[in-house]
Amino acid sequence: MRMDTIRPDNGLLGTGRAAAKLILLGEHVVLYGRPAISLPVPDLGVTATAHRSGGNAARPDDTAVARTAIAAVCRYLRVPQADLAVAVDSDIPRERGLGSSAATAAAIIAAVADLSDRKLSDETLFTLVQESEALAHGNASGIDARTVISAVGPLWFQDGVVRPLPVADSEVRAVLVVADTGVAGSTRQAVALVRRRLAELGAEGEALLERAGQLSTGAAEDLRLGRFAELGRAMTAAQGILVRLGVSCPAVDGLVAAALAGGALGAKLSGGGLGGCVIALTTDAPAVRAALLAAGAQRCLEVPLGPVRT
Incomplete structure (x- = not known):
């Protein structure tokens, strides 16, 4: 600010x-x-x-x-x-x-x-x-x-x-490519949908919450150590949980698949879902950006992931 x-x-x-x-x-x-x-x-x-x-x-x-x-x-x-x-x-x-x-x-x-x-x-x-x-x-x-x-x-x-969170000062330049699906999402609707979905899933829903928490905990360590391949896999696993919770959509699924096919280390939606943006972690931003645009992304933005020293 x-x-x-x-x-x-x-x-x-x-x-x-x-x-x-x-x-x-x-x-x-x-x-x-x-x-x-x-x-x-x-x-x-x-x-x-x-x-x-x-x-x-x-x-x-x-x-x-x-x-x-x-x-x-x-x-x-x-x-x-x-x-x-x-x-x-x-x-x-x-x-x-x-x-x-x-x-x-x-x-x-x-x-x-x-x-x-x-x-x-x-x-x-x-x-x-x-x-x-x-x-x-x-x-x-x-x-x-x-x-x-x-x-x-x-x-x-x-x-x-x-x-x-600290990010390793690595020679590898990890970048998030942010791709806009062009589909407006609604956080309020998505939050209500997840609440209903968790109630329906019962014990499975609780297990999904626990797994998501574990992914975030592991990702913090991946950032600190510069383990970007592992971080990418955590992102893709998190996308699977969000799909199960019902907040993905065809436009998001298509861009996630395109990013992974284009060489991304991992990809997922970011934010409420039901549209919005996909983020893809990569060390080859031009290739992933091209794959996302070819798959229908409205626009792309590159966001460096680090390093951040504490």
């Missing part, structure tokens, strides 16, 4: 920025106490600006999340919102599992705080973003809110606690 203060000639302007996010492992199961690994995507983000209009405010990003974020931060700061004008510029496609709603809320909250000449603590910022996320997704784990305001990644997340 970057917070800047700009003082133009025509008055005060507050700005805030937040990054997109990816979930490497653990989406959905994180709502059931199992760990997840996420990372911010600095190349995709949201920038918000806020100023006092002196009259009725125009809010170009007039979504429920934006309105909730504005109300939450104004209430916390004890400042009026009647003449508050907010504009949002976002690179993050919506409904793709990339944390668009959380990043939008974070950027707006940071901009209003900046306008008020206040610097929010990370914990306060998280709490206010999470309030907006609860509106967008219902039962929000907090992983999106934590990740979009983070300056580092990958991150370990469990039961609301987040910590950075």
